Amino acid sequence: MKEQFYTYIQELQDRITSKLQEIDGVAEFREDLWERPEGGGGRTRVIENGKVFEKGGVNISAVHGPLPKSMQAYFGVGEVDFFACGLSLVLHPVNPMVPTVHANWRYFEMYDKEGSIVDQWFGGGQDLTPYYLFEKDARHFHQVCKAACDRHDPEFYGEYKARCDGYFWNTHRNEARGVGGLFFDYLRKIEGRNMQDWYDFVTDVGNSFLDAYVPIVLERKDLKYSREERDWQEIRRGRYVEFNLVHDKGTLFGLRTNGRIESILMSLPPKVQWRYDYHPKPGSREEALLNVLKKPVEWV
Amino acid sequence: MKEQFYTYIQELQDRITSKLQEIDGVAEFREDLWERPEGGGGRTRVIENGKVFEKGGVNISAVHGPLPKSMQAYFGVGEVDFFACGLSLVLHPVNPMVPTVHANWRYFEMYDKEGSIVDQWFGGGQDLTPYYLFEKDARHFHQVCKAACDRHDPEFYGEYKARCDGYFWNTHRNEARGVGGLFFDYLRKIEGRNMQDWYDFVTDVGNSFLDAYVPIVLERKDLKYSREERDWQEIRRGRYVEFNLVHDKGTLFGLRTNGRIESILMSLPPKVQWRYDYHPKPGSREEALLNVLKKPVEWV
Numbered sequence: 001m002k003e004q005f006y007t008y009i010q011e012l013q014d015r016i017t018s019k020l021q022e023i024d025g026v027a028e029f030r031e032d033l034w035e036r037p038e039g040g041g042g043r044t045r046v047i048e049n050g051k052v053f054e055k056g057g058v059n060i061s062a063v064h065g066p067l068p069k070s071m072q073a074y075f076g077v078g079e080v081d082f083f084a085c086g087l088s089l090v091l092h093p094v095n096p097m098v099p100t101v102h103a104n105w106r107y108f109e110m111y112d113k114e115g116s117i118v119d120q121w122f123g124g125g126q127d128l129t130p131y132y133l134f135e136k137d138a139r140h141f142h143q144v145c146k147a148a149c150d151r152h153d154p155e156f157y158g159e160y161k162a163r164c165d166g167y168f169w170n171t172h173r174n175e176a177r178g179v180g181g182l183f184f185d186y187l188r189k190i191e192g193r194n195m196q197d198w199y200d201f202v203t204d205v206g207n208s209f210l211d212a213y214v215p216i217v218l219e220r221k222d223l224k225y226s227r228e229e230r231d232w233q234e235i236r237r238g239r240y241v242e243f244n245l246v247h248d249k250g251t252l253f254g255l256r257t258n259g260r261i262e263s264i265l266m267s268l269p270p271k272v273q274w275r276y277d278y279h280p281k282p283g284s285r286e287e288a289l290l291n292v293l294k295k296p297v298e299w300v
Numbered sequence: 301m302k303e304q305f306y307t308y309i310q311e312l313q314d315r316i317t318s319k320l321q322e323i324d325g326v327a328e329f330r331e332d333l334w335e336r337p338e339g340g341g342g343r344t345r346v347i348e349n350g351k352v353f354e355k356g357g358v359n360i361s362a363v364h365g366p367l368p369k370s371m372q373a374y375f376g377v378g379e380v381d382f383f384a385c386g387l388s389l390v391l392h393p394v395n396p397m398v399p400t401v402h403a404n405w406r407y408f409e410m411y412d413k414e415g416s417i418v419d420q421w422f423g424g425g426q427d428l429t430p431y432y433l434f435e436k437d438a439r440h441f442h443q444v445c446k447a448a449c450d451r452h453d454p455e456f457y458g459e460y461k462a463r464c465d466g467y468f469w470n471t472h473r474n475e476a477r478g479v480g481g482l483f484f485d486y487l488r489k490i491e492g493r494n495m496q497d498w499y500d501f502v503t504d505v506g507n508s509f510l511d512a513y514v515p516i517v518l519e520r521k522d523l524k525y526s527r528e529e530r531d532w533q534e535i536r537r538g539r540y541v542e543f544n545l546v547h548d549k550g551t552l553f554g555l556r557t558n559g560r561i562e563s564i565l566m567s568l569p570p571k572v573q574w575r576y577d578y579h580p581k582p583g584s585r586e587e588a589l590l591n592v593l594k595k596p597v598e599w600v
Contacts, residue, residue: 030576032577046576046577048575048576055574055575055576057576172555172561173561234571238568241541241545241572242545242565245541245542245545245546246545246546246552246555252546255472255546261472261473262576262577265542265574266576268538268574269574270573270574270575271534271571271572271573272541272571272572272573272574273570273571273572274355274565274568274569274570274572275348275355275570276330276346276348276355276357276562276566277332277346277562
C-alpha cells in the first residue's frame with residue numbers, strides 16, 4: 001500500500017504542478033529535493049511571483065524511521081518504527097478575487113519490532129479561503145468534494161465537511177479560516193471497508209482537486225481589483241498565518257520534529273498585513289465575508 | 301505593592317507614549333480602555349502610520365479573579381484567586397535602520413481563600429531586534445540595561461542577559477530573534493531581598509527604557525534606505541511573527557485564556573513578507589546580521 005500510494009502522489013504532484021504552471025503562464029515551479037537525516041525525504045515544488053499565483057507550494061514527502069518521541073506521546077504508543085507519506089499544497093493567488101486553497105492527502109504506517117504493520121491509516125482533506133465571497137465558487141468547490149465522497153458513501157460528505165469546519169476554526173478570533181471543504185483522518189480498516197477501499201476514496205478526492213479549484217481560478221483571475229481590495233486580502237492573509245502558526249497541527253508538528261522548515265512554512269503568504277483593531281465598513285463586501293465566517297454554511 | 305506598581309506603570313505608560321509621540325511628530329497614540337469580564341481590564345495605546353513608528357503599542361492592564369484553569373496547570377496550583385498587572389510595549393519603526401523593540405514589566409499575586417497573599421513576584425525584560433546591525437546600538441542598549449542592573453546587584457546583568465538570549469530564540473530557525481537585552485521572572489522575596497527591593501530594581505529597569513531606545517531611534521530614523529532594504533525588514537519581521545505566534549508564552553497564554561485579542565496581537569508588525577528559502581547575498585549587510593543571530597554576543 002505504501003508504494004502504491006507514494007507512486008500515486010508523485011504522479012498527482014506532476015499533474016497538479018503542470019496544470020497550475022499552464023494556468024499561470026509566467027512563473028514556473030522550482031523543485032528542491034531534500035533528505036531527512038533520520039530516513040526518507042521529499043520533493044518540494046514552489047512557484048513565486050507568477051501572473052496568477054503569487055506564491056504556492058505543491059510538496060510531497062515520504063519519511064520513515066523510529067517514531068520521534070513527541071509523536072509517541074501524540075499517538076499514545078511506545079518506541080515503534082513508522083512510515084508516512086503525503087502531498088501538501090497551498091496556493092496564494094495574486095488577485096484578491098481568487099481564493100487561497102489548501103489540500104493534503106497522507107498515509108501512515110506503524111510497525112512492531114519484527115517489521116509487521118501494527119497500524120495504518122489515511123488522512124487528508126482540502127479547504128478554500130476566499131477574500132471576497134462568490135457564493136457560486138463556494139458551492140462549486142463543495143459540490144466537487146461531495147461528488148467525490150458520494151461515489152464511496154453517502155454519509156462521507158456530511159461527516160468530513162463538518163470535521164473540516166471544526167478543524168479550520170481560528171478559536172482566538174472565533175471565526176472560520178474560510179468556507180471549508182473536507183477533512184478526514186485515521187481512515188483505518190473497519191468492517192466492510194479495507195485499506196484498498198480507503199485508497200480508492202482518498203485518491204478519488206485527490207483526483208478531484210483540479211476540478212474543484214481550477215474553474216474558480218479561471219473565472220476570477222482577470223477580475224479588476226483596487227489597492228483597497230488588495231489590502232483586505234493581505235489583512236485576511238494575516239488570519240491565515242495566525243491559524244497555521246497557532247493552531248495547525250501539521251505545521252506545529254513539523255516545527256517541533258525538526259522537519260524541513262522551508263517546506264513546512266511555504267504555506268505562509270508572500271505579503272501580509274496586521275492593522276490594529278481593523279473592521280470593514282458596515283454593508284461592505286468585506287463585512288459580508290466576515291458574516292459568512294461566523295458560522296459554518298451548508299453550501300450544497 | 302500592587303497599588304504601588306500599578307500606579308507606577310500608569311505613570312510610565314504616560315511618560316513613554318508622550319516621548320514616542322514627540323519623536324514621531326506626525327501620528328498620535330489612540331487609546332482604548334477595555335474591561336475583562338472576569339475582573340479588571342486595561343488601557344491599550346496604539347500608534348499607526350507615523351513618520352517614525354509604522355505600528356506600535358504601549359499597553360497596561362490589571363486583571364484579577366479566579367485563576368483560569370489553564371494557568372492553574374501552568375503554575376502547578378489549585379483553585380486560587382490572582383492579581384496581575386503589567387506594561388507591554390512593541391514598536392515597529394518605518395525605517396529598516398531603526399530596530400524593533402519590545403519590553404514588558406509585570407507583577408503577580410496569588411491569594412488563599414481568606415484573601416491573604418500566598419505568592420507574589422515580579423517579571424519582565426526588554427529586547428532589541430535590528431534589521432541592519434549597528435554594533436554601537438547593540439552596545440548602547442546593553443550598556444543601559446547593565447547600568448540599571450548594576451545599581452542593584454553586579455550579578456544581575458549577566459544572569460538576565462543570558463536568560464534573554466535563551467528565551468528569545470527561534471528554535472525552529474535555530475537563530476536569535478534579535479540582539480537580546482534582559483529577561484527575568486519569579487523575582488520573589490528571598491534572604492536579603494524583599495519585595496520592595498525587587499520593586500526598586502524593576503522600576504529602575506523600566507525607567508531606563510527610554511534611555512536605552514530613544515538615542516538609537518534618533519540616530520537612525522533619518523537614514524536613507526532602499527526598497528530592497530525595506531524588503532529585508534519585512535522578511536525579518538516574518539521571523540518576529542513566527543516567534544510571537546509559535547514560541548512566545550505571553551502571546552499564547554493570552555490567546556488561550558480569552559485575553560483581548562487586539563491588545564495581544566498589537567505586537568504583530570504592520571507589513572510582513574515570507575519568501576521561500578530566502579538567503580541574503582554572501583558578504584552583504586543582511587548576511588552580517590544573520591551571522592550575529594547564530595549565537596549570543598557579549599555586547600558589553
